[in-house]
Amino acid sequence: MTAATVSTTGSLLSGKPLRALAALILIVNGLFPALWILLTSFKTEAELTQKPITWLPHAPTLRNYLQAFSDQPLLTFLFNSFMVALLSTLLTLFISVLAAYALARLNLRFRDLIMSLIIAVSTFPLVTLLVPLFETMRALGLLNTWTALILPYTVLSLPVCTLVLTSFFESIPRDLENAAMVDGCTRLGALFRIVVPLSAPGLFTAGILAFVNSWDEFLLALSFNSNPALRTLPVGIQLYQGEFAFPWPVISAALVVGIVPVAILIVIFQERVVSGLTAGGLKG
Numbered sequence: 001m002t003a004a005t006v007s008t009t010g011s012l013l014s015g016k017p018l019r020a021l022a023a024l025i026l027i028v029n030g031l032f033p034a035l036w037i038l039l040t041s042f043k044t045e046a047e048l049t050q051k052p053i054t055w056l057p058h059a060p061t062l063r064n065y066l067q068a069f070s071d072q073p074l075l076t077f078l079f080n081s082f083m084v085a086l087l088s089t090l091l092t093l094f095i096s097v098l099a100a101y102a103l104a105r106l107n108l109r110f111r112d113l114i115m116s117l118i119i120a121v122s123t124f125p126l127v128t129l130l131v132p133l134f135e136t137m138r139a140l141g142l143l144n145t146w147t148a149l150i151l152p153y154t155v156l157s158l159p160v161c162t163l164v165l166t167s168f169f170e171s172i173p174r175d176l177e178n179a180a181m182v183d184g185c186t187r188l189g190a191l192f193r194i195v196v197p198l199s200a201p202g203l204f205t206a207g208i209l210a211f212v213n214s215w216d217e218f219l220l221a222l223s224f225n226s227n228p229a230l231r232t233l234p235v236g237i238q239l240y241q242g243e244f245a246f247p248w249p250v251i252s253a254a255l256v257v258g259i260v261p262v263a264i265l266i267v268i269f270q271e272r273v274v275s276g277l278t279a280g281g282l283k284g
Helices: 003-013 016-040 045-049 063-071 074-105 111-122 126-139 147-170 174-182 187-198 200-216 219-224 233-240 248-268 270-282
Strands: none
Touching: 016 248, 045 248, 063 074, 063 248, 074 111, 074 147, 074 187, 074 200, 074 233, 074 248, 111 147, 126 147, 126 219, 147 200, 147 219, 174 187, 187 200, 200 248, 219 233, 233 248
């Protein structure tokens, strides 16, 4: 293969057509399932099962949304999910801010080992932690409570949030904290008055990651709560299906209702999340 051929091949692989194709694949892979769920939520059961398949609903209806709220206490599921996700996110941010600051600023003897352990812990499959977590919650008498979900969700979100904030804290000049401590701030005062406000994009990034992780979680929510009044949205949605019936239009409507809050949250804070994911690697 000549140098000219290699150069031509490289230019084709790095050209706009390939990038456009990659972008199209990502868009289809990411948006098509959500779009299909949205369209299904406006179809009737008969239209969904007819052949050939219809992509757009012939007679869009809101009946599935009304049925989603009437068949199951969907508002209760939404409230439980929101409170569990919100409280676990706040607790995660508080702990991860302290942990990340210690890793970024203190001269810890085994810092690299600690960082490696954090990364290793974040790779554990959730199913392997189910039994020990269940036994722990049962021993503490926390089953069928929000706390039984808030504490595990916090632990599961801590590694990634700590890593994100550690990278971001390292990009903030130490001189700002030193100046604040010269003026009378303690180290914690400098952290919460100087470092945390300057780390807003990183905090938003970590918060969104923790919130979405808690909002979508199903396995622990199913295992730790058998009280119908405490069911979260992912567990509640699976109650719409019967033993032999799967009302996909109604289930799709409930899924759309569950997706909308997270989608709105991401759209509102999109710029801060993107800057939070990149700022730590660009500063310093």
